[in-house]
Amino acid sequence: MSRTEEEWGHIARYLRHAANKIGPDLPLCLPGEPRECGQTAQQHVLLWASDLKARGHHLIEESAPSHDEAAYYAGPVYKDKLTLLRDSSERRSA
Template sequence: MDNHGDDFGTWVAENGAVQRSEEEWAVIAGYVRHAANKIGPALPLCLPGEPQECGRTAQQHVLAWAASLKASAHHIIETSAPSQARAAHVAGPLYQRRLTELREQR
Protein backbone atom coordinates (compact mmCIF):
# COMPACT_ATOMS: atom_id res chain seq x y z
CA MET A 1 0.00 0.00 0.00
CA ASP A 2 1.62 3.19 -1.16
CA ASN A 3 -1.24 5.48 -0.19
CA HIS A 4 -0.56 6.89 3.26
CA GLY A 5 -2.78 9.94 2.86
CA ASP A 6 0.03 12.19 1.63
CA ASP A 7 -2.37 14.01 -0.70
CA PHE A 8 -4.08 15.83 2.19
CA GLY A 9 -1.48 18.56 2.28
CA THR A 10 -0.28 20.75 5.11
CA TRP A 11 -2.48 23.82 4.66
CA VAL A 12 -4.91 22.81 7.42
CA ALA A 13 -4.01 23.25 11.09
CA GLU A 14 -3.99 19.82 12.68
CA ASN A 15 -4.16 19.88 16.45
CA GLY A 16 -7.40 18.11 17.34
CA ALA A 17 -6.05 14.57 17.67
CA VAL A 18 -5.55 12.71 20.91
CA GLN A 19 -2.00 13.34 22.07
CA ARG A 20 0.11 10.18 22.12
CA SER A 21 3.79 9.42 21.92
CA GLU A 22 5.27 7.97 18.73
CA GLU A 23 5.59 4.62 20.54
CA GLU A 24 1.91 4.66 21.53
CA TRP A 25 0.89 5.50 17.95
CA ALA A 26 3.08 2.63 16.71
CA VAL A 27 1.28 0.14 18.96
CA ILE A 28 -2.11 1.34 17.71
CA ALA A 29 -0.88 1.24 14.10
CA GLY A 30 0.18 -2.36 14.62
CA TYR A 31 -3.25 -3.26 15.98
CA VAL A 32 -5.05 -1.56 13.10
CA ARG A 33 -2.74 -3.19 10.54
CA HIS A 34 -3.32 -6.58 12.15
CA ALA A 35 -7.11 -6.12 12.01
CA ALA A 36 -6.95 -4.92 8.39
CA ASN A 37 -4.72 -7.85 7.41
CA LYS A 38 -7.27 -10.29 8.85
CA ILE A 39 -9.79 -9.22 6.20
CA GLY A 40 -7.20 -8.33 3.51
CA PRO A 41 -5.41 -7.35 1.46
CA ALA A 42 -2.22 -7.31 3.51
CA LEU A 43 -0.67 -3.98 4.50
CA PRO A 44 3.13 -3.54 4.45
CA LEU A 45 5.57 -3.60 7.33
CA CYS A 46 6.61 0.01 6.94
CA LEU A 47 6.37 1.58 10.40
CA PRO A 48 9.49 3.27 11.78
CA GLY A 49 12.06 0.59 12.54
CA GLU A 50 10.39 -2.08 10.41
CA PRO A 51 11.94 -3.84 7.41
CA GLN A 52 10.25 -1.63 4.79
CA GLU A 53 10.35 1.64 6.75
CA CYS A 54 8.71 4.38 4.67
CA GLY A 55 9.63 7.43 6.76
CA ARG A 56 6.08 8.41 7.74
CA THR A 57 4.99 8.76 11.35
CA ALA A 58 3.15 6.05 13.25
CA GLN A 59 0.17 8.41 13.62
CA GLN A 60 -0.03 8.75 9.83
CA HIS A 61 -0.05 4.95 9.60
CA VAL A 62 -2.90 4.74 12.12
CA LEU A 63 -4.96 7.07 9.96
CA ALA A 64 -4.10 5.49 6.60
CA TRP A 65 -4.55 1.94 7.80
CA ALA A 66 -7.78 2.76 9.64
CA ALA A 67 -9.08 4.12 6.33
CA SER A 68 -8.08 0.85 4.66
CA LEU A 69 -9.80 -1.13 7.42
CA LYS A 70 -12.96 0.97 7.07
CA ALA A 71 -12.98 0.45 3.28
CA SER A 72 -12.49 -3.31 3.68
CA ALA A 73 -15.30 -3.49 6.24
CA HIS A 74 -17.61 -1.52 3.96
CA HIS A 75 -16.76 -3.88 1.08
CA ILE A 76 -17.66 -6.85 3.28
CA ILE A 77 -21.02 -5.21 4.06
CA GLU A 78 -21.72 -4.62 0.35
CA THR A 79 -20.79 -8.15 -0.70
CA SER A 80 -22.36 -9.98 2.25
CA ALA A 81 -25.74 -8.30 2.64
CA PRO A 82 -28.73 -10.16 1.18
CA SER A 83 -29.99 -6.93 -0.42
CA GLN A 84 -28.86 -3.42 -1.23
CA ALA A 85 -31.40 -2.10 1.28
CA ARG A 86 -29.92 -4.20 4.08
CA ALA A 87 -26.39 -3.11 3.12
CA ALA A 88 -27.51 0.53 3.18
CA HIS A 89 -29.07 0.08 6.62
CA VAL A 90 -25.97 -1.58 8.06
CA ALA A 91 -23.57 0.92 6.46
CA GLY A 92 -25.80 3.88 7.39
CA PRO A 93 -27.98 3.95 10.50
CA LEU A 94 -26.43 0.94 12.23
CA TYR A 95 -22.91 2.27 11.62
CA GLN A 96 -23.90 5.75 12.83
CA ARG A 97 -25.40 4.36 16.05
CA ARG A 98 -22.21 2.47 16.81
CA LEU A 99 -20.09 5.53 16.01
CA THR A 100 -22.21 7.63 18.37
CA GLU A 101 -21.69 5.06 21.14
CA LEU A 102 -17.91 5.16 20.62
CA ARG A 103 -17.86 8.97 20.68
CA GLU A 104 -19.78 8.99 23.94
CA GLN A 105 -17.20 6.67 25.55
CA ARG A 106 -14.43 9.15 24.78
Protein backbone atom coordinates in the same frame (compact mmCIF):
# COMPACT_ATOMS: atom_id res chain seq x y z
CA MET B 1 -5.45 13.41 20.82
CA SER B 2 -2.03 13.50 22.37
CA ARG B 3 -0.12 10.22 22.14
CA THR B 4 3.53 9.31 22.04
CA GLU B 5 5.12 7.94 18.88
CA GLU B 6 5.30 4.55 20.62
CA GLU B 7 1.58 4.61 21.48
CA TRP B 8 0.70 5.53 17.87
CA GLY B 9 2.94 2.67 16.72
CA HIS B 10 1.07 0.12 18.84
CA ILE B 11 -2.28 1.31 17.45
CA ALA B 12 -0.96 1.20 13.87
CA ARG B 13 0.18 -2.41 14.33
CA TYR B 14 -3.22 -3.42 15.72
CA LEU B 15 -5.01 -1.80 12.79
CA ARG B 16 -2.68 -3.40 10.24
CA HIS B 17 -3.21 -6.78 11.88
CA ALA B 18 -7.00 -6.35 11.76
CA ALA B 19 -6.90 -5.30 8.10
CA ASN B 20 -4.74 -8.31 7.26
CA LYS B 21 -7.24 -10.61 8.99
CA ILE B 22 -10.12 -9.23 6.88
CA GLY B 23 -8.43 -9.02 3.51
CA PRO B 24 -5.71 -11.16 2.03
CA ASP B 25 -2.67 -9.95 0.13
CA LEU B 26 -2.00 -6.82 2.15
CA PRO B 27 1.66 -5.86 2.26
CA LEU B 28 3.18 -5.53 5.69
CA CYS B 29 5.12 -2.36 6.33
CA LEU B 30 8.87 -2.52 6.36
CA PRO B 31 10.75 -3.75 9.44
CA GLY B 32 11.35 -0.89 11.81
CA GLU B 33 8.27 0.99 10.65
CA PRO B 34 7.22 3.72 10.63
CA ARG B 35 10.53 5.50 10.15
CA GLU B 36 11.78 3.34 7.26
CA CYS B 37 8.97 4.42 4.94
CA GLY B 38 9.21 8.05 6.02
CA GLN B 39 5.80 8.33 7.68
CA THR B 40 5.09 8.82 11.35
CA ALA B 41 3.29 6.24 13.47
CA GLN B 42 0.28 8.59 13.61
CA GLN B 43 0.16 8.65 9.79
CA HIS B 44 0.24 4.84 9.84
CA VAL B 45 -2.74 4.83 12.21
CA LEU B 46 -4.70 7.09 9.86
CA LEU B 47 -3.80 5.07 6.76
CA TRP B 48 -4.55 1.66 8.31
CA ALA B 49 -7.77 2.91 9.95
CA SER B 50 -8.93 4.21 6.55
CA ASP B 51 -8.04 0.87 4.95
CA LEU B 52 -9.87 -1.05 7.69
CA LYS B 53 -12.96 1.19 7.36
CA ALA B 54 -13.03 0.61 3.58
CA ARG B 55 -12.58 -3.14 3.99
CA GLY B 56 -15.38 -3.25 6.57
CA HIS B 57 -17.72 -1.33 4.28
CA HIS B 58 -16.85 -3.60 1.35
CA LEU B 59 -17.47 -6.65 3.54
CA ILE B 60 -20.91 -5.28 4.43
CA GLU B 61 -21.70 -4.79 0.73
CA GLU B 62 -20.55 -8.30 -0.18
CA SER B 63 -22.28 -10.01 2.77
CA ALA B 64 -25.68 -8.33 2.75
CA PRO B 65 -28.45 -10.16 0.89
CA SER B 66 -29.76 -6.91 -0.58
CA HIS B 67 -28.70 -3.35 -1.31
CA ASP B 68 -31.22 -2.06 1.25
CA GLU B 69 -29.79 -4.27 3.98
CA ALA B 70 -26.23 -3.22 3.11
CA ALA B 71 -27.33 0.42 3.29
CA TYR B 72 -28.91 -0.20 6.69
CA TYR B 73 -25.76 -1.72 8.21
CA ALA B 74 -23.41 0.77 6.54
CA GLY B 75 -25.66 3.70 7.49
CA PRO B 76 -27.82 3.69 10.63
CA VAL B 77 -26.09 0.79 12.41
CA TYR B 78 -22.64 2.27 11.67
CA LYS B 79 -23.74 5.72 12.87
CA ASP B 80 -25.18 4.27 16.09
CA LYS B 81 -21.91 2.44 16.82
CA LEU B 82 -19.90 5.58 16.06
CA THR B 83 -22.09 7.65 18.38
CA LEU B 84 -21.55 5.14 21.21
CA LEU B 85 -17.78 5.25 20.67
CA ARG B 86 -17.73 9.05 20.64
CA ASP B 87 -19.87 9.22 23.81
CA SER B 88 -17.57 6.73 25.52
CA SER B 89 -14.49 8.77 24.54
CA GLU B 90 -16.08 11.97 25.84
CA ARG B 91 -16.91 10.35 29.20
CA ARG B 92 -13.32 9.10 29.59
CA SER B 93 -11.82 12.50 28.82
CA ALA B 94 -14.20 14.40 31.12
